[in-house]
Amino acid sequence: xxxxxxxxxxxxxxxxxxxxxxxxxxxxxxxxxxxxxxxxxxxxxxxxxxxxxxxxxxxxxxxxxxxxxxxxxxxxxxxxxxxxxxxxxxxxxxxxxxxxxxxxxxxxxxxxxxxxxxxxxxxxxxxxxxxxxxxxxxxxxxxxxxxxxxxxxxxxxxxxxxxxxxxxxxxxxxxxxxxxxxxxxxxxxxxxxxxxxxxxxxxxxxxxxxxxxxxxxxxxxxxxxxxxxxxxxxxxxxxxxxxxxxxxxxxxxxx
Numbered sequence: 001x002x003x004x005x006x007x008x009x010x011x012x013x014x015x016x017x018x019x020x021x022x023x024x025x026x027x028x029x030x031x032x033x034x035x036x037x038x039x040x041x042x043x044x045x046x047x048x049x050x051x052x053x054x055x056x057x058x059x060x061x062x063x064x065x066x067x068x069x070x071x072x073x074x075x076x077x078x079x080x081x082x083x084x085x086x087x088x089x090x091x092x093x094x095x096x097x098x099x100x101x102x103x104x105x106x107x108x109x110x111x112x113x114x115x116x117x118x119x120x121x122x123x124x125x126x127x128x129x130x131x132x133x134x135x136x137x138x139x140x141x142x143x144x145x146x147x148x149x150x151x152x153x154x155x156x157x158x159x160x161x162x163x164x165x166x167x168x169x170x171x172x173x174x175x176x177x178x179x180x181x182x183x184x185x186x187x188x189x190x191x192x193x194x195x196x197x198x199x200x201x202x203x204x205x206x207x208x209x210x211x212x213x214x215x216x217x218x219x220x221x222x223x224x225x226x227x228x229x230x231x232x233x234x235x236x237x238x239x240x241x242x243x244x245x246x247x248x249x250x251x252x253x254x255x
Contacts, residue, residue: 076155085139097112199224205219
């Protein structure tokens with residue numbers, strides 16, 4: 001389990017960005033983190049990844065504080081995909097994907113296999129910086145998958161808006177790939193703004209409010225409903241259902 005215990009963090013002491021969040025994230029589940037801009041979703045993900053230390057509370061993996069783990073140990077069990085990946089030098093796509101092998105137990109072919117899984121293997125020798133934003137996201141996802149290694153059971157993959165620059169077909173493919181990773185035993189935590197993707201792929205949903213406080217968490221079918229979204233974003237939502245009366249989409253409407 002990856003556990004938050006009253007985790008609090010602020011870039012200035014007077015204003016917490018993440019405010020006393022308590023939650024347990026389970027393996028073999030895809031958890032979506034939703035909330036308005038500035039709610040602290042990216043900061044919360046960095047706390048989970050051990051890239052920031054909470055000013056109060058704790059973040060635990062297997063009962064031990066994540067921030068106390070060595071970089072190699074942490075890389076072997078928690079993979080983090082940021083919103084944007086900037087590289088300092090003119091690395092190729094293959095070289096960027098291979099960076100994910102740090103701390104992983106996969107062989108040298110793991111990075112190329114990961115590139116193939118996101119459909120960019122033919123770009124392996126292209127400069128990473130020359131790609132479109134959506135292509136770069138796919139390469140970054142490949143790097144993160146390579147870090148997970150061939151046996152992702154019990155590990156965690158944390159992805160911050162991983163499909164924000166992708167076209168619909170590649171966004172759908174990336175989310176399907178993340179769900180398959182969860183089904184193989186990994187805990188997958190994804191920050192999203194696309195409610196349709198959250199509704200389609202989430203097992204669990206965490207709602208983070210503008211104050212950085214956790215408003216709700218639990219199974220998608222219980223948490224992701226119009227009243228909760230209206231409270232979260234301050235606008236109305238209409239629930240659309242398919243022919244079998246299953247919840248299919250949310251449409252935002254002005255109050």
